[in-house]
Amino acid sequence: xxxxxxxxxxxxxxxxxxxxxxxxxxxxxxxxxxxxxxxxxxxxxxxxxxxxxxxxxxxxxxxxxxxxxxxxxxxxxxxxxxxxxxxxxxxxxxxxxxxxxxxxxxxxxxxxxxxxxxxxxxxxxxxxxxxxxxxxxxxxxxxxxxxxxxxxxxxxxxxxxxxxxxxxxxxxxxxxxxxxxxxxxxxxxxxxxxxxxxxxxxxxxxxxxxxxxxxxxxxxxxxxxxxxxxxxxxxxxxxxxxxxxxxxxxxxxxxxxxxxxxxxxxxxxxxxxxxxxxxxxxxxxxxxxxxxxxxxxxxxxxxxxxxxxxxxxxxxxxxxxxxxxxxxxxxxxxxxxxxxxxxxxxxxxxxxxxxxxxxxxxxxxxxxxxxxxxxxxxxxxxxxxxxxxxxxxxxxxxxxxxxxxxxxxxxxxxxxxxxxxxxxxxxxxxxxxxx
RNA sequence: GACCCUUUCAUCUAGUGGCCAAGGAUAUUACGUUUUCAACGUAAAAACAGAGGUUCAAAUCCUUUAGGGGUCGCCA
Numbered sequence: 358x359x360x361x362x363x364x365x366x367x368x369x370x371x372x373x374x375x376x377x378x379x380x381x382x383x384x385x386x387x388x389x390x391x392x393x394x395x396x397x398x399x400x401x402x403x404x405x406x407x408x409x410x411x412x413x414x415x416x417x418x419x420x421x422x423x424x425x426x427x428x429x430x431x432x433x434x435x436x437x438x439x440x441x442x443x444x445x446x447x448x449x450x451x452x453x454x455x456x457x458x459x460x461x462x463x464x465x466x467x468x469x470x471x472x473x474x475x476x477x478x479x480x481x482x483x484x485x486x487x488x489x490x491x492x493x494x495x496x497x498x499x500x501x502x503x504x505x506x507x508x509x510x511x512x513x514x515x516x517x518x519x520x521x522x523x524x525x526x527x528x529x530x531x532x533x534x535x536x537x538x539x540x541x542x543x544x545x546x547x548x549x550x551x552x553x554x555x556x557x558x559x560x561x562x563x564x565x566x567x568x569x570x571x572x573x574x575x576x577x578x579x580x581x582x583x584x585x586x587x588x589x590x591x592x593x594x595x596x597x598x599x600x601x602x603x604x605x606x607x608x609x610x611x612x613x614x615x616x617x618x619x620x621x622x623x624x625x626x627x628x629x630x631x632x633x634x635x636x637x638x639x640x641x642x643x644x645x646x647x648x649x650x651x652x653x654x655x656x657x658x659x660x661x662x663x664x665x666x667x668x669x670x671x672x673x674x675x676x677x678x679x680x681x682x683x684x685x686x687x688x689x690x691x692x693x694x695x696x697x698x699x700x701x702x703x704x705x706x707x708x709x710x711x712x713x714x715x716x717x718x719x720x721x722x723x724x725x726x727x728x729x730x731x732x733x734x735x736x737x738x739x740x741x742x743x744x745x746x747x748x749x750x751x752x753x754x755x756x757x758x759x760x761x762x763x764x765x766x767x768x769x770x771x772x773x774x775x776x777x778x779x780x781x782x783x784x785x786x787x788x789x790x791x792x
Numbered sequence: 793g794a795c796c797c798u799u800u801c802a803u804c805u806a807g808u809g810g811c812c813a814a815g816g817a818u819a820u821u822a823c824g825u826u827u828u829c830a831a832c833g834u835a836a837a838a839a840c841a842g843a844g845g846u847u848c849a850a851a852u853c854c855u856u857u858a859g860g861g862g863u864c865g866c867c868a
Contacts, residue, residue, distance in 0.1 A: 364868045399867060455866080462865095471794040471864075497866055514797065523795060523864085531866040538868050561796065562863045586797085586861085593860070625804070632804095632817060649805085651798045652861055659804065659818050696831040760827040772829035 358551050359384040361415075361422070362542065364396040365407035367598065369414050369605045371655070372557055372588050375622040379585065380555045381420040382623075382636070382643050390423040392549065397429050398541050414605055418615045419636065428541050431548070435536035438544055438574060439498050439529050443483045447573040448529060450485055451478040452496045474499065474526040498530035500540075500570060507565035512553075512583035512645050519565035527566060539563055543570035546580065553581040555645070558652075559595075560584060583645050586626060586652045593654065602657055612700030614671075617664035624663070626653040633666045661699040668695055668704070680708045690782040693774045710769035711783065711790055724762035727752050732766075732791045741780035766791050 361377040363369070384391035393415070395408045412425065442448035453475070465472035479501065489496050503521045510516050529540035536544070546554065546567070561584045571580070588603075590596045596603040608618055616635060623639050624632060626649040630642055668676065673688030679701050680687065687708065694707045717725050731751045738744040749759060764776060767783065767790055783790050 362868090366868070396868060402867070451866095458866090466793085469793055499866095517796070520795080525864090528866050533866080535866090537866065542868085558797075558862060560863095560868090563868090584797090589861075591803090595862075628805075649798095654803060656803050656818070662818055693831095697829070757827070764828075770829090774830075775826080775828095 358390050358392065358549060359387075359553055359555070360392045360394055360546070360549065360551050361420075362394040362396050362428075362545075362556075363411050364399070364402075365404055365411065366399065366402040367404065367407070368607075369411050370596070370598075370603050371605060371608070371618075371622060372585075372596065372603070374414070374418070374605050374618070375588070375625070376556055376585060377415060377420055378418065378619055378622055378636075379583075379645070381422075382640060383553065383555060383645060385640055386643070387553075389552070391421075393422045393425045394545060394549075395425065395427045396538070396542070397427050398535055398538065400535075410606075417609075418619055428545060431541070431545060432535065434548065435541055435544055436530065436534060439536065439540065440483070442500065442529070442573055443486070443498055445573075446482060446501075448498050448500045449479050449526075450481045450483070450489065450496050451499045451528070452481070452489065452494055453477055473522055474502075476526065479526060495532045497528045497532050499526045500529050500573065502526045503569050503572075507568050509564055509568060509582060511561075511564075512581060513586075513648050514561070514584055514650060517561075517564075519562075523562075524565050524569055529570070539566045540570060543567040544574070547571050547574065547576045547578075550578065551580065552578070553583065555583045555585065558584045558587045583648075585648060586650060588625070589652050589654045591654060591656075596655060600655075602655055608660075610702075612702030612704070613660060613664050614667055614701065617660065617667040620667065621660045621663050625655075626651075633663060633670075665695055665699040668692070668699075668701070680705050686782040686785070690779065693778050693782075696774055707768075707770070707773075711767070712786070713769055714792065715766055715769055719765065721762035721765055724752070724754055724758060725766045727754070728762060728766050729791055732787060737784075739781075739784070741777040744780060744784075745776075 359380045361380045363373055363377075381391050393412070395411075397403050397408070408427070415422070439448065443450065457477075461475050462472045478499070503524050506521060507519045507524060508516065509519070527539065528537050530536055542563075543566075545551075564582055564584070568580075588596050590600045590603075598604070601607045605618070619636055620634060620639075623629070623634075623636075623643065628647040629639075669692060671688070673685035673692070674683060675688070676691050677684050677687035680691065682688075690711075691704050691708060694704055698704045698707055715725065715729075716722075719725075728748055731748055735747060735751075738747060748763065749755060752759070754762070760776075761771070764773065765771065767776065768779065773779075
């Protein structure tokens with residue numbers, strides 16, 4: 358069982374999408390279930406509707422899942438398990454105030470040592486619980502620091518050993534009775550029987566904590582981990598919300614298509630036999646072990662190149678539908694324009710210019726008027742050569758005086774692909790185009 | 793500051809001791825083709841982080857220095 362566990366606190370990030378794609382692919386390869394878990398334990402930061410937005414994006418990328426759950430549904434189970442740890446003396450009740458903890462942190466900073474929980478409450482057991490509740494004294498539950506190092510074999514990073522004090526006595530149940538991320542995550546993975554967790558490198562330091570939780574809870578199934586290097590922006594820093602390209606929604610708005618985005622994200626930091634491929638093709642050779650260990654920079658130029666290649670592969674009629682047509686010829690026309698466009702947005706503006714009313718105010722306006730009239734009265738002409746000869750003869754124009762205004766009249770642009778390639782595809786729209 | 797990860801062209805990578813005076817792709821530049829801009833074709837420029845070892849032989853193994861990144865919450 359594999360899972361993708363996004364939190365509904367912001368736009369889907371390409372790093373997250375990459376995690377989702379990899380989890381899906383590996384589940385598919387292993388022929389096991391792939392589930393979605395929405396991690397919505399932070400009520401403050403949850404954004405209504407983000408969960409369905411995330412699901413819609415997964416759908417666009419054709420990443421089918423066996424089920425969707427919300428972490429908040431499991432609140433009762435989380436509390437029960439936390440209490441169990443408390444009763445087994447594997448966790449303790451902590452009544453330290455935020456002020457006290459803050460002072461501890463300040464001290465640590467002042468003394469130039471790493472902050473760790475002071476251990477002030479570590480002897481407070483379950484028996485205190487009733488009294489604290491009666492006295493309305495706020496408390497949290499902390500798990501006890503492990504007494505041996507936690508070791509982990511990461512499929513990408515290799516063996517990692519974490520010292521007990523690095524794990525620390527961290528909070529598992531908050532003052533309001535809700536579980537913290539690490540606790541909820543570990544419990545849910547345990548209950549669902551998640552056997553392999555693929556996630557971003559920023560979770561690397563959470564792994565020993567989650568392993569520790571599962572160990573104390575008596576979970577004896579082995580969970581494998583694979584931590585993906587993070588994606589950096591052009592400056593070499595972690596891609597954040599401030600980087601437009603980090604948002605999948607933004608990439609869509611720019612005219613990048615899902616097949617190309619998926620292709621790029623799979624290719625990034627990977628050994629691939631080819632550069633251009635579809636997800637089903639990648640399923641044939643994809644291996645987690647091949648993912649590079651170091652962070653990679655996001656290169657939008659490469660994405661543009663890949664997007665263009667995928668647009669070339671798209672079915673003609675389907676491509677035309679992106680611009681409001683249902684005509685394979687328009688799809689073919691768009692593909693010709695792939696010479697100078699890489700996104701559907703760029704393509705759309707080229708196609709639009711062809712069908713938009715033309716501007717006759719330019720230096721070629723006079724010649725354009727002449728041609729417009731000739732075309733309006735002309736019979737249907739099949740080939741560009743015949744068409745060209747016909748207009749030339751009727752207008753008496755030639756060379757620059759002929760080609761420049763003709764191009765402007767037919768395409769609305771001064772430069773562009775060969776008119777002889779374009780003509781056969783737009784000839785049935787000629788009256789609309791040449792006006 | 794502590795802990796962890798990491799280091800081949802601008803970018804993504806090939807490379808697992810000899811086939812590497814380091815290959816491919818994107819981006820860049822030049823030329824060709826073209827009524828035009830592109831695309832395309834051809835070519836050019838471009839990297840083993842530094843220093844020490846081991847070895848007949850090192851991008852590849854070891855040591856060390858330097859750099860980059862991540863994480864240190866009652867966020868996920």
